[in-house]
Amino acid sequence: MASFESKTIDIGARLRPPADAERRASRIPATVDVAVVGAGIIGLSIGWRLAARGLSVAVFDRAEAGTGTTLASTGMLAAAAEHEAGGDDLLALALDSQARWHPYREALEADSGMKIDYRGEGTMLVALARDEVERLRFRFEIQKRANLDARWLGGVEARALEPGLRGPVAAGIFCSSDHQVDPRLVSAALKRAFLARGGLLFENVEVVSIDREAGRARGIVCAAGACRATTTIVATGVWSGETLAPLGIDIPIRPLKGQALALKTSRQTGNLTRVVWTEQIHMSPKSDGRLIVGATMEDTGFNAAITVGGALALLEGVHRALPSSEEMEIEAIWSGYRPTSDDDAPILGETGVPGLLLATGHHRNGILLAPATAAALEELVVNGAMSGSASRFGLARFAKRPAHAGVAT
Numbered sequence: 001m002a003s004f005e006s007k008t009i010d011i012g013a014r015l016r017p018p019a020d021a022e023r024r025a026s027r028i029p030a031t032v033d034v035a036v037v038g039a040g041i042i043g044l045s046i047g048w049r050l051a052a053r054g055l056s057v058a059v060f061d062r063a064e065a066g067t068g069t070t071l072a073s074t075g076m077l078a079a080a081a082e083h084e085a086g087g088d089d090l091l092a093l094a095l096d097s098q099a100r101w102h103p104y105r106e107a108l109e110a111d112s113g114m115k116i117d118y119r120g121e122g123t124m125l126v127a128l129a130r131d132e133v134e135r136l137r138f139r140f141e142i143q144k145r146a147n148l149d150a151r152w153l154g155g156v157e158a159r160a161l162e163p164g165l166r167g168p169v170a171a172g173i174f175c176s177s178d179h180q181v182d183p184r185l186v187s188a189a190l191k192r193a194f195l196a197r198g199g200l201l202f203e204n205v206e207v208v209s210i211d212r213e214a215g216r217a218r219g220i221v222c223a224a225g226a227c228r229a230t231t232t233i234v235a236t237g238v239w240s241g242e243t244l245a246p247l248g249i250d251i252p253i254r255p256l257k258g259q260a261l262a263l264k265t266s267r268q269t270g271n272l273t274r275v276v277w278t279e280q281i282h283m284s285p286k287s288d289g290r291l292i293v294g295a296t297m298e299d300t301g302f303n304a305a306i307t308v309g310g311a312l313a314l315l316e317g318v319h320r321a322l323p324s325s326e327e328m329e330i331e332a333i334w335s336g337y338r339p340t341s342d343d344d345a346p347i348l349g350e351t352g353v354p355g356l357l358l359a360t361g362h363h364r365n366g367i368l369l370a371p372a373t374a375a376a377l378e379e380l381v382v383n384g385a386m387s388g389s390a391s392r393f394g395l396a397r398f399a400k401r402p403a404h405a406g407v408a409t
């Protein structure tokens with residue numbers, strides 16, 4: 001029987017990235033090559049790659065780096081599992097980025113001297129009941145049509161891969177290329193790698209405006225002063241609209257809230273080996289013994305409340321899939337905002353204002369898409385143009401169709 005000791009769970013508690021004793025810049029430089037606004041995974045990845053190219057780069061965040069949406073995320077690199085009908089352009093970018101994750105990880109671990117809990121056991125999607133099998137089969141057909149790395153599993157085979165699942169499992173899909181990382185460790189490693197490459201990081205420094213001169217962006221302004229830059233990049237995620245609105249740039253980004261929780265596993269409860277999705281939830285085992293359970297999808301604006309409905313959906317979902325969850329401790333529960341554009345795909349590149357670039361709107365896939373985004377912005381800054389799959393995700397695409405004419409991806 002479970003024992004009920006008195007214990008308070010800090011509802012809304014944020015699991016912080018590990019503390020970092022690295023040196024930080026104290027004085028805002030008068031001039032840099034590139035100023036990046038936002039130190040989530042997107043801004044830091046871009047800053048790190050550009051600093052590695054030898055450019056002088058300053059990254060500014062009004063909070064601690066990595067504590068925006070990036071901290072709320074699960075860390076799945078799930079190009080195949082996330083693929084839905086109609087999302088072919090996004091799939092090309094996702095597959096490109098998934099392939100880039102290997103060299104990105106190697107370079108990041110080398111530059112930072114840290115491990116990021118990259119786990120390559122793949123991802124399994126399961127139908128827990130017979131009436132879920134047809135819907136899973138439909139998803140599999142879409143994956144096969146897109147030539148994705150996905151294998152159909154009978155129920156016995158699926159359960160053999162994850163014996164902790166409540167039996168009998170009806171069917172499964174195994175996506176062996178869909179791996180995962182720990183976003184908290186990625187943020188901490190990015191900070192170190194960026195600093196190691198000579199980047200300047202300003203945390204708890206709010207950018208109050210983008211400086212303009214003769215119609216061109218000239219850097220950023222914050223309370224402590226201004227930093228002139230040849231190129232300014234806005235990577236403020238779900239807050240990108242507010243960063244750009246004063247310049248008259250309207251971008252179709254809205255917050256799509258997700259609630260998630262971390263369970264603490266033990267030797268008695270065991271943990272999963274790989275990421276497992278059911279129809280209700282995904283469960284992502286981390287090497288430190290946590291099991292992340294996510295995530296709700298709520299179109300409720302900027303409202304971070306942890307709700308009974310959200311918590312119940314997650315707890316019911318995990319309890320239904322994993323009997324041993326009954327004995328797992330709830331370590332934390334939180335919410336975050338996916339930066340979601342009108343077509344659920346990122347917005348990369350030019351803004352229409354010379355010298356001002358944008359990398360936002362990564363929705364459910366910012367961790368997966370970070371390497372391809374950083375490579376695209378690096379190419380744009382260094383060569384003056386983006387090529388490949390990233391070039392299809394410019395802001396200009398929204399001018400071509402009526403507002404809110406989103407496609408499902």
Ligand SMILES: Cc1cc2nc3c(=O)[nH]c(=O)nc-3n(C[C@H](O)[C@H](O)[C@H](O)COP(=O)(O)OP(=O)(O)OC[C@H]3O[C@@H](n4cnc5c(N)ncnc54)[C@H](O)[C@@H]3O)c2cc1C
Pocket residue numbers: 037038039040041042043060061062063064065066067068069070071072073074075076077078205206207208235236237238239243257258259260294295335336337338339359360361362363364365366367368369
């Ligand atoms: C519950 C949940 C689960 C998710 N799971 C996954 C997953 O498994 N895999 C995946 O690929 N993606 C996942 N995502 C999506 C992913 O987390 C996001 O797409 C990604 O983190 C976006 O990164 P970002 O750097 O654009 O934004 P953020 O991490 O939010 O960074 C933006 C930064 O800008 C700063 N900022 C804002 N305004 C200013 C200003 N004026 N001045 C200075 N700084 C400013 C903020 O403080 C913030 O740190 C998940 C999201 C949620 C909510």
